[in-house]
Amino acid sequence: xxxxxxxxxxxxxxxxxxxxxxxxxxxxxxxxxxxxxxxxxxxxxxxxxxxxxxxxxxxxxxxxxxxxxxxxxxxxxxxxxxxxxxxxxxxxxxxxxxxxxxxxxxxxxxxxxxxxxxxxxxxxxxxxxxxxxxxxxxxxxxxxxxxxxxxxxxxxxxxxxxxxxxxxxxxxxxxxxxxxxxxxxxxxxxxxxxxxxxxxxxxxxxxxxxxxxxxxxxxxxxxxxxxxxxxxxxxxxxxxxxxx
Numbered sequence: 001x002x003x004x005x006x007x008x009x010x011x012x013x014x015x016x017x018x019x020x021x022x023x024x025x026x027x028x029x030x031x032x033x034x035x036x037x038x039x040x041x042x043x044x045x046x047x048x049x050x051x052x053x054x055x056x057x058x059x060x061x062x063x064x065x066x067x068x069x070x071x072x073x074x075x076x077x078x079x080x081x082x083x084x085x086x087x088x089x090x091x092x093x094x095x096x097x098x099x100x101x102x103x104x105x106x107x108x109x110x111x112x113x114x115x116x117x118x119x120x121x122x123x124x125x126x127x128x129x130x131x132x133x134x135x136x137x138x139x140x141x142x143x144x145x146x147x148x149x150x151x152x153x154x155x156x157x158x159x160x161x162x163x164x165x166x167x168x169x170x171x172x173x174x175x176x177x178x179x180x181x182x183x184x185x186x187x188x189x190x191x192x193x194x195x196x197x198x199x200x201x202x203x204x205x206x207x208x209x210x211x212x213x214x215x216x217x218x219x220x221x222x223x224x225x226x227x228x229x230x231x232x233x234x235x236x237x238x239x240x241x242x243x244x
Contacts, residue, residue: 008032010041011202012202014051051205096114112132112143212227
C-alpha cells in the first residue's frame with residue numbers, strides 16, 4: 001500500500017544565466033505548490049541558470065554546489081525540492097548536470113548526475129555513472145534528467161529497485177519535442193508501472209523554446225495533471241492510495 005503524497009511539478013521561463021532571478025521565480029513557484037498542499041516540487045533541467053550551454057561553458061561562476069548560498073532561499077522554502085543545475089565536479093574542468101534533492105528542512109537528501117548527455121551537452125558537461133534514489137514520506141523515488149528518460153534500461157532499474165515514483169527534470173522544445181514528450185513519459189509510466197513526474201521549461205530556453213505541459217502520470221500511463229503550453233505555473237496531483 002502506497003503512502004499518499006501531494007507532488008507538484010513546476011515550469012518557468014528562465015532568465016538567461018541569472019541565478020538570483022531564477023531562484024526568486026523558483027521560490028515563488030514552490031510557495032504556490034505548498035499552498036496547494038504539495039510536499040515535494042520538481043523543477044526543470046538547469047533551472048537556476050536556464051539551459052544556457054555557452055554561458056555555462058564559459059563561466060565557472062555559474063556552477064553551483066549542494067551547499068551554495070545562492071540556493072539558500074529555495075532550500076528554506078519549507079517544501080522538499082528537486083533542483084537540477086550545473087554543479088562543479090572535483091578534478092574536472094567542466095561541470096555535471098546534477099539534480100540536488102533537498103528535504104523540507106533544507107537538508108540534502110541525494111544528488112544525481114545526468115548519465116546520458118545529449119549531443120550538444122557532451123563537450124560541456126561530465127557524465128554521471130550512478131543512478132539516483134531517495135526516500136521521502138514513505139515513498140522511494142528514482143531520478144532521471146531529460147535524455148536519460150529515452151533509455152529504458154535506466155528507467156526500468158528504478159522499478160526493479162523498488163521505486164514507486166520517477167522524477168524527470170527536462171527540456172523539451174516546440175516542434176518535435178512535443179511529440180517526444182507525449183510519448184516518452186506516459187510510456188515510462190506504462191512500461192515500468194511507476195508514477196512519473198515531468199518538469200519542463202516553457203518559453204525561451206537557450207537555443208530552444210520549451211513546450212511546457214509539465215505533467216504527472218499514474219502507473220499504466222493515465223494522466224493525473226498537466227500544465228499548459230504557455231505559462232509559468234505549478235500543477236499538483238496526489239499519488240498513492242486513493243489517487244484522484
